[in-house]
Amino acid sequence: MDLQERARQRCHWLPDLSASSPPMYKALVEQLAQDIASGAIKPGDRLPPQRLLADALQVTVGTVTRAYREAERRGLVEAKVGSGTRVRGTQEQAPNFHHLTRAGQDSIDLSLSVPIPNPLRQQQLSAMMEQLSQMPEALQTALNYQPEQGCLEQREQLSAWLAQQGLSIAPEEMIVTEGGQHADFLTLQALIKPGEAVASAALTYPGMIAAARQLGLKHLPVPTDSEGIRPDALERLCQQQRIRLLYLMPEYSNPGGEHMSLARRKAIVEVARRHDMLLLEDGVQFVPATLRGKPLFELAPERALYIFSVSKLLAGGLRFGALRAPANLMPQLRAALRAQCWAPPGLMGAVACRWLTSSDADVLLNWQWQALQQRQNILSEVLAGYPVRSHPCGFNAWLPLPEPWRASEFVQHAEKQGVTLIASDPFCVGSQPAPQAVRICITPPPTDDILRQGLERLRAMLDEAPPMLAPLI
Ligand SMILES: Cc1ncc(COP(=O)(O)O)c(C=O)c1O
Structure with a gap:
C-alpha cells in the first residue's frame, strides 16, 4: 500500500476535492463547511492531523495549514495546543437551556x-388590554407594519419612562427588540463577523454564550474580582488579540453578583478606547435609580451599547426590550433586524409600553x-x-x-x-x-x-x- 492510501485509511474525515478548482485551501474549507452542515462531521470531532491529511489528499502541508487557519477564522473549528483542531459547537452543541x-x-x-409571582401582573395586563381594545388609533398603529427601529411613539414613551428612571436615551438612539436576548444576538450578528473575538467575564449570562457560539464567534473569558472584569486582565488580553466587543453587567452580574464602582467602569472604558472595542452593557436586571451606578453609555457614548428589557420588571413572556446604540452603528443594526424579522411586533410594543408607563x-x-x-x-x-x-x-x-x-x-x-x-x-x-x-x-x-x-x-x-x-x- 502506498503512502497516500495508508494516509487515506487513517483519516476519519476525508473530503472529496476531485471536482474542486484551486485554490485548494479554499475548496478544503468549503467542503468542511458543507460536511459540518450535513452532519457528516460533528461538533467536537477532531480533524485529521495536518500532515496526514496532506498525504491523503496529495497537497502540501502548507495548504492544509492555511485551510485549518481559515476554518478557524470563520468559526468552523477551534484549535487547541495539545488537542488538535476540533469542529466547533453549532446549534446542537451550544449551551442548552x-x-x-x-x-x-x-x-x-x-x-x-x-419576576416575583404576583396576581397583580395578570390583573394589570388584563386591564391594559381592555383599555387598548377601546383605542382605535392605537389598534391601527399596532396593525401596521412598523419601522425596523420600532414604532416612534413607543420609543418616545420608553424614552420618557427611562428618563424618570435616571437614564437618558433619546428615541432615535434606540432600536426596539424582542427582549434582552434578542438585543444581545442582534448586536453580535450586526456588528461582529464570524471568527472575530468578543469577551466577557469568565462566568457570564448563558444567553450571551449561546449567541456567540451560534454566530461562530470566538468568546474569550476575562478574569474577574469582586468588582467584575479586571481592567489589567482585559488590557493583557487586548494586547494578545483583537477583541471587537466586551459584554458586561456593571450593576450586578448574572451569575456572580459583582457590582462595578465608578472607578472600575472608567478603567474599563479606558481599555476599550485604547483598543477600539465596543462595550455591550446588559441592563436587563434593571435596578432602581437610587442603587444604579453610571451607565457605560454616559462614560463612552461613542462605543457603548445598552440593553433594556421589561422581562424582569413586568413579564418575560412579553418579549419586549430596546437596544441603545451610537448613531454610527444604527444603520447596521436596523439592517440586521430587517433581515431577521422585518420589524418588531407593534402590538407587543403597544401593550408593553402602555403598561410600563402606567401608574399601575x-x-x-x-x-x-x-x-x-x-x-x-x-x-x-x-x-x-x-x-x-x-x-x-x-x-x-x-x-x-x-x-x-x-x-x-x-x-x-x-x-x-x-x-x-x-x-x-x-x-x-x-x-x-x-x-x-x-x-x-x-x-x-x-x-x-x-x-x-x-x-x-x-x-x-x-x-x-x-x-x-x-x-x-
Ligand atoms: C443578564 C440577562 N440578560 C438578558 C436576559 C434575557 O432577557 P429577555 O428575557 O428580555 O430576553 C436575561 C434573562 O434572564 C438575563 O438574566
Whole structure:
C-alpha cells in the first residue's frame, strides 16, 4: 500500500476535492463547511492531523495549514495546543437551556431568574388590554407594519419612562427588540463577523454564550474580582488579540453578583478606547435609580451599547426590550433586524409600553423592588456566615461552596431535598473550569415563606458534610 492510501485509511474525515478548482485551501474549507452542515462531521470531532491529511489528499502541508487557519477564522473549528483542531459547537452543541426547565411540582424552584409571582401582573395586563381594545388609533398603529427601529411613539414613551428612571436615551438612539436576548444576538450578528473575538467575564449570562457560539464567534473569558472584569486582565488580553466587543453587567452580574464602582467602569472604558472595542452593557436586571451606578453609555457614548428589557420588571413572556446604540452603528443594526424579522411586533410594543408607563406599573415595580430587598434580607439571614455575593435588589445570588462540596453533587442533593438550583457549568465561557459554586435565584417562590424553607434546606446541607460517595476503582 502506498503512502497516500495508508494516509487515506487513517483519516476519519476525508473530503472529496476531485471536482474542486484551486485554490485548494479554499475548496478544503468549503467542503468542511458543507460536511459540518450535513452532519457528516460533528461538533467536537477532531480533524485529521495536518500532515496526514496532506498525504491523503496529495497537497502540501502548507495548504492544509492555511485551510485549518481559515476554518478557524470563520468559526468552523477551534484549535487547541495539545488537542488538535476540533469542529466547533453549532446549534446542537451550544449551551442548552435545560436549566430553564421548571422545577418539579413539589420542588422549591431557586433556579430561574424571573419576576416575583404576583396576581397583580395578570390583573394589570388584563386591564391594559381592555383599555387598548377601546383605542382605535392605537389598534391601527399596532396593525401596521412598523419601522425596523420600532414604532416612534413607543420609543418616545420608553424614552420618557427611562428618563424618570435616571437614564437618558433619546428615541432615535434606540432600536426596539424582542427582549434582552434578542438585543444581545442582534448586536453580535450586526456588528461582529464570524471568527472575530468578543469577551466577557469568565462566568457570564448563558444567553450571551449561546449567541456567540451560534454566530461562530470566538468568546474569550476575562478574569474577574469582586468588582467584575479586571481592567489589567482585559488590557493583557487586548494586547494578545483583537477583541471587537466586551459584554458586561456593571450593576450586578448574572451569575456572580459583582457590582462595578465608578472607578472600575472608567478603567474599563479606558481599555476599550485604547483598543477600539465596543462595550455591550446588559441592563436587563434593571435596578432602581437610587442603587444604579453610571451607565457605560454616559462614560463612552461613542462605543457603548445598552440593553433594556421589561422581562424582569413586568413579564418575560412579553418579549419586549430596546437596544441603545451610537448613531454610527444604527444603520447596521436596523439592517440586521430587517433581515431577521422585518420589524418588531407593534402590538407587543403597544401593550408593553402602555403598561410600563402606567401608574399601575409604578405600583407593581415599587412592590417588586421592596420585595426583592426583603427576600435578599431573608437570604443573608438564613445563609449568614457563608460567602454569598448578591445585590440589594438582585434576583440572584452566588454561593461558592465550602469544601468538600462539589457543585454538581450539591445540586443533585438539593434536588433530593426538594430544592432546584443551578451549578456553575452553564455560565462558564469556553472550556473554563467551573468553580464549585451555585446560583440561587430568590424570585420564583410564590411567597417569602417558601423561599425561606428552600434556603433553610440549603443551609442544612451546607452545615453538614456531603454524603460519602461510593469509592470507585
Ligand atoms: C443578564 C440577562 N440578560 C438578558 C436576559 C434575557 O432577557 P429577555 O428575557 O428580555 O430576553 C436575561 C434573562 O434572564 C438575563 O438574566
